[in-house]
Amino acid sequence: MESTAAVLLTSPGEFQTTKVTLDEPRQGELMIRLVASGLCHSDDHYATGDLQPKVLPFCGGHEGAGVVEKVGPNTPGFEVGDHIVMTFMPACGRCFWCSQGKQELCDNGAQSESGGRPDDPNSYRMSVDGKPCGQMTGLGTFSQYTVVSTTSAYKVPKDVPLKYLCLLGCGVGTGYGSAINAADVRPGHTVIVMGMGGIGASAVQGAAHAGAANVIVVDPAEFKREMAAEFGATESFATIEEAAEKARHYTNGQGADSTIVTVGRLQPQNVTDALESVRKGGNVAVTAVGTFDPVPVDINLGMLSMMQKTIKGVIFGNWSPFVSVPRLLDLYRSGKLKLDEMVTREYTVEQVAQGYRDMHAGINVRGLIDFEK
Template structure:
């Protein structure tokens, strides 16, 4: 049994409260990790605002984490105490059909992300007094220590700074993969990235590294547009209306080979302008999450068919965590993929509410919590 301080949500619409949670010892296939860093990804906000209703509270949020293995349970083979790990919000069981076919980002364990119990055996292993405690995406890295399934950790090299190890596991992997894998950006392409946060800036970088010739970033916040230009965008626009007019002019009416939706909150009414920005035969990727109650979209199906456009959903950048994380960290070490520059501010566990207030106010690209 380990006691740990953690940031807990007690219900939708509330702020985080710091409290002490008891973690059971690792069971079979489980790993106890000392959390060293966790990114403030906007997806946790969906649980806090109630956009994505969670089945259980209290819940520890934070899913973009990295840390050091302290103890492993029976049968754990991929890591041992002292190893450094990135936490993957999509587990990789290694046995299901998607895992066996090299598509672990669709691992069947994903269906259990918001279960209260451990994904190993369903038992409750996190306690606040006599209350059971849930963890966002079976991670919950806004905590000094965390008990995870082996399927949720990916061993990384020890020279990687903790913040980079954390960010690579969600925002960087998801954004980069949205461009490189799902939008299939090719050298010379024209790409639009809609919404610039950790995800959008990483999509811009993916497009740049894949050789895109024009990268259009769209965000209402001036600081975010400046950041996009720093990460490789060739143009930045403040609104979708402005983007549509300017991109029409800049592409001679052709529009973009691909459009990547990385809005902090996806909304149905954003899909139509995204499709307008997509050229005939082009690809429109939807990466960002919509509130569950507003997930239905209304689009012009005739235009979709007549113009041979594709709308593609995308989870985890459509790549397998155990393959993508080490590869992205190699690109980072080589100086090709910039991750340190994504971090605007670091916060202690007690400052988690301030961190999300800064994110909401557009003051930061990515905040990193150091528990």
Template sequence: MRTRGAVVRQAPGKYEVIDLEVEDPRPDELQVKLVASGMCHSDDHFATGDIMVGTYPMAGGHEGAGIVTKVGPNSKGIEEGDHVIFSFIPSCGHCRWCASGQQNLCDHGASILQGPRWTDGSYRMHTTDGAPVGQACGISTFVEHTTASLESAVKIDKDIPLNVACLVGCGVGTGWGSAVNAAEVQPGHTVIVMGIGGIGINAVQGAKHAGASNIIACDPVAFKREKAQEMGATHAASSMEEATELAKQFTNGQGADSAIVTVGVTTGEHVAQAFASIRKAGTTVVTGIGNMEEVGVPIAISELTLFQKRLQGALFGGSNPNWDIKRQLELYRTGALKLDELITKTYTLDDINQGYQDMRDGKNIRGVIEYT
């Protein structure tokens, strides 16, 4: 079928909205009419080249929700008219990682930036002249209609608004899980969240959910610091020097129990600053992404060893999307997790580049594309 979507043709580059042809779903696939897509920083990384992809043009977007319009054979209980959220990492259910409760590390996730379907190397999306178009994370939510694997879709109840539910497909779970799962925040802990955007704001929510006594939101942008305090941060700082000093005041000079790095373009220096802010046996969680070719973190090995500090990576916040997406929506229902408040501004698909400029200018916690 004919649809429209935002693609990047090269990196560095900008998104361009073009007409696309989308194939009907094959076995174990579904086609979805997108209702909304969150504008995650990772999709901007595709455009800048910080995250390298395997196929150009690449149709972006990996945080979306919509309504099923077609299903292929073996639809596994999903029917036309169902509401789904896309998980940006698929879950096969059979590999070692899925079977051991680590769906975020599913083996199929290794191919999600290549462009074609990981099962057979074929494409579901093409330009109008027949050239293959890669699908970001196998889903591409910056399109009006997409065809994706059932491994990437989570069916949800129809009473949840899709324009807020879309955020649970990446940003919410990544941030919330970075605190709850990766940092293992406990009641009474002191936590620093470094970088308050679409991920960091949810790390604040996760730390609050886990019972942290002191949650220090660190960001140079005043608007973001204020927003973090509305969402559960107890204190705010404009620099890591200030945040570290606050953490020491709360811990008799020891330092934070954990520091979560969610900076939009993360560098080794950011990680080192977070590492220096934590106590003995504390945890630094690295969730943010920068240039994938950058190597090195300037920390002292002796500090890592003798202070028994932990440096922990976090992909999708250590989530199991088939379970965590649904339970986070239940938290939303009860008021324990804020979603509506995350959305700073909504955009049309044609305004996508303005949305990303607003993000880079520090004006948005989360921009959302809404489709008519």
């Protein structure tokens, strides 16, 4: 069948609207009619050329929610009409990592950037004019319809509106988990969050829910600093230097208990600044995405070891999507987790490129494609 989608024809390039052709779902696969998709910064890395798609054309989108239209043959556990949140990290349930409950490190995740199937990077379900079209993390949620593996699909209750649940597929789980898992935020802590996009806003909520006494946001965009308090920030500053000084004020000159790096494009200086902002024994959680090429980072090695500081990489908040989605869904249903408020602008699938222009202009916390507009 045909679907309208936002795809990259070149990288660097902008997302363009075109028709894609979808294959029928095979065993272990679902065809999903999208209700909504978040505009995550990770997709933009492919548009800017920071990351290169393995195959072009390339359909963006990895943060989606929708309704099952078709179920592949011999695929138990799903039926037409089920409501689905798609998670960008597939979880096979059988590999070394999944067997330890670390589904965010599933071996299939290593293949997800291929644009093909999680278990077969050379097999595609989307095409444009007869050419294979890659799907971002095997999902391609910038399309009215998509075909996905059940290893990336989480079934959610039908009594919860799907629209904003798409954010649970990446940004919210990643940011919230960055605070409670990677940064190990505890009651009374002082926490710095560098970057107030969708992941940063979720990290702020995670830190606040964990009982942090002070949650300090850093973002150069005034609009985002003004929004930060709505998600639980106690203060906001334009620079990390100001935020670190405020953290030292609260901690007898020691520094923050943890700093969570959620900037849009990770730079070496961000890691340097974050490490210098935390106290002895403090944690730096590096959630932001940068280049995969080796780059030099200035780190005071004596301070790192003798002050027992920790730099920790973060993928999907360092927890399983099949744990995070139901827990965060329960928080949302109880009114404790803010999802609707995170979406500052909504777009049609034809407006994806404009959505990313708005993101670069600093006027979005999270943009969202509403496929039902």
